[in-house]
Amino acid sequence: MSANVMLYETQFFGFTPQTCMMRMYLAFQDHLFHMMLVIEEVILKRLESMRYTKLTPSLIRRSSEKFLAYMRNHFDQLFGKMEQVLLRVVLTVPENVLLPEDKCQDQYRYTESQFQELQEEICHLEHHIRAEISAQQALKTELEEQKATQEQLERILQWFDGLDNVCREHGTSNLKESFTFLKGNATKLQTVMQEIEDKSKKLHKK
Numbered sequence: 001m002s003a004n005v006m007l008y009e010t011q012f013f014g015f016t017p018q019t020c021m022m023r024m025y026l027a028f029q030d031h032l033f034h035m036m037l038v039i040e041e042v043i044l045k046r047l048e049s050m051r052y053t054k055l056t057p058s059l060i061r062r063s064s065e066k067f068l069a070y071m072r073n074h075f076d077q078l079f080g081k082m083e084q085v086l087l088r089v090v091l092t093v094p095e096n097v098l099l100p101e102d103k104c105q106d107q108y109r110y111t112e113s114q115f116q117e118l119q120e121e122i123c124h125l126e127h128h129i130r131a132e133i134s135a136q137q138a139l140k141t142e143l144e145e146q147k148a149t150q151e152q153l154e155r156i157l158q159w160f161d162g163l164d165n166v167c168r169e170h171g172t173s174n175l176k177e178s179f180t181f182l183k184g185n186a187t188k189l190q191t192v193m194q195e196i197e198d199k200s201k202k203l204h205k206k
Contacts (some may be wrong), residue, residue: 009091009093011099012097020091021086021087021091032068032072036064036067036068039064040064047060
């Protein structure tokens with residue numbers, strides 16, 4: 001069998017030419033062996049009707065095996081020649097025949113330098129795409145941070161609104177007056193706490 005790897009023919013036909021030839025070879029061998037069994041069976045039947053003969057079934061079997069070996073040897077030689085012809089003439093794809101999926105390669109032919117330029121351009125585009133993806137990810141992170149900051153500012157504004165309402169209930173009309181009011185109350189609270197602490201120290205001394 002041929003050792004040449006016919007990859008394009010395999011892709012074109014859907015099977016390897018060597019596999020096709022192997023199946024043909026095995027089919028011929030099986031047919032030859034079957035025919036020898038039939039011939040031997042016919043001879044043995046004729047032998048039963050013959051008298052005073054030196055032929056025996058074992059002798060006929062040995063003769064059949066020798067004839068089969070002779071036929072196989074000559075068949076192998078003939079099949080080797082037939083295989084070369086079939087692989088060269090029938091089971092081969094001419095150079096001018098292309099598969100449908102390969103026609104684009106024939107339409108767009110590139111030299112080695114042009115192919116190298118395309119490779120460099122592809123690498124550049126891949127780098128640009130990765131940079132775009134990284135920038136989009138950074139923008140997404142920044143938007144998430146801005147959203148979190150906005151939510152925090154809204155909570156602060158709600159707190160100021162609540163503070164403003166409390167101050168209005170105590171007679172202050174704007175935020176500045178509210179802070180002045182809170183500062184005054186805090187100072188008074190510190191003074192009261194200091195007085196309590198002083199009185200506590202005096203009691204401990206007594």
